[in-house]
Amino acid sequence: MDKNELILSSKLKLRQSNLNEQLADNLYKCLFNCNNQIITIDMIEEYNKKLTKIIKGEPIQYVISNANFYGYDLQVNNDVLIPRFETEELVYYTLKYIKSIFNNKISIVDIGTGSGAIAITLKKEMPELVVYATDISDKAITVAQKNASALNADITFLSGDMLKPLENKKFDVIISNPPYLKKEQEIEKVVIDNEPIMALYGGIDGLKYYKKILKGAKKVLKKRSLICLEISEEIKEGIEKIIIKYFNSSRYEFKKDMSGRTRMLFIFNNIE
Ligand SMILES: C[S@@+](CC[C@H](N)C(=O)[O-])C[C@H]1O[C@@H](n2cnc3c(N)ncnc32)[C@H](O)[C@@H]1O
Numbered sequence: 001m002d003k004n005e006l007i008l009s010s011k012l013k014l015r016q017s018n019l020n021e022q023l024a025d026n027l028y029k030c031l032f033n034c035n036n037q038i039i040t041i042d043m044i045e046e047y048n049k050k051l052t053k054i055i056k057g058e059p060i061q062y063v064i065s066n067a068n069f070y071g072y073d074l075q076v077n078n079d080v081l082i083p084r085f086e087t088e089e090l091v092y093y094t095l096k097y098i099k100s101i102f103n104n105k106i107s108i109v110d111i112g113t114g115s116g117a118i119a120i121t122l123k124k125e126m127p128e129l130v131v132y133a134t135d136i137s138d139k140a141i142t143v144a145q146k147n148a149s150a151l152n153a154d155i156t157f158l159s160g161d162m163l164k165p166l167e168n169k170k171f172d173v174i175i176s177n178p179p180y181l182k183k184e185q186e187i188e189k190v191v192i193d194n195e196p197i198m199a200l201y202g203g204i205d206g207l208k209y210y211k212k213i214l215k216g217a218k219k220v221l222k223k224r225s226l227i228c229l230e231i232s233e234e235i236k237e238g239i240e241k242i243i244i245k246y247f248n249s250s251r252y253e254f255k256k257d258m259s260g261r262t263r264m265l266f267i268f269n270n271i272e
Helices: 003-016 021-032 041-056 085-101 117-125 138-150 189-194 208-220 233-246
Strands: 067-069 072-074 107-111 130-135 155-159 171-176 221-230 251-256 262-269
Touching: 067 117, 072 117, 085 117, 085 171, 085 221, 085 262, 107 117, 117 130, 117 138, 117 155, 130 138, 138 155, 171 208, 208 221, 208 233, 208 262, 233 262
Parallel strands: 107 130, 107 171, 130 155, 171 221
Antiparallel strands: 067 072, 221 262, 251 262
């Protein structure tokens, strides 16, 4: 088979796999990433393997080891959650609030950083921020460190349970997208089969990590500070009770995402 025949046969296979033509073309570009180079038999085999995984339902981001977040390319594998669109909105509003609230050099910590998506984006978008990121999973930290280094983002990574690695430190902002599914909550099979369980579940009621963060937050926050959390609509009421317990005199705001679901919480600690 010559090069043209190989290209044609690989494109045909994609088309025959019940994908529409445009999706087939895009997948072909993602999988091969080799517009003008010679395609070898090994590459076709590799491509076939990847195609089979996609057809079986594995998320394409894991298959091509890449996810785009806020315009930045991140390496992902099964040790980290694939960063989601909603989280881009959390980052967007966090940047907006930071710019309007603080005028000095501020420090921020991303709790449960996973691929590093939030921490890296914040640092790239506002290089003057001092950024820390934590995770309990050393494998996740390894992925996040590689992503930060590939994107030239200077971030301090710490390994450990929630706020524990931050003892004796004080931040202006905490941001987190903690695991928040309820223990018995049904979710798509593709998520359960592929994404790390420790990135998904937040105890019986989905509130375990919000309790931990909000209970300990004041110890690692400066007097005037901001907390930015991704949440799910189902646990909004439960979270409100935790806010009243630990931040009863602070103003707070739930925000909806672009599809109209309540997905973000901002707590303004000693900020009017
Ligand atoms: C929902 S994922 C979010 C990942 C990433 N921040 C994002 O938004 O794409 C939650 C992350 O919290 C981490 N995690 C779970 N339990 C933790 C704990 N006790 N302490 C710190 N991180 C934890 C998981 O390893 C996972 O990376």
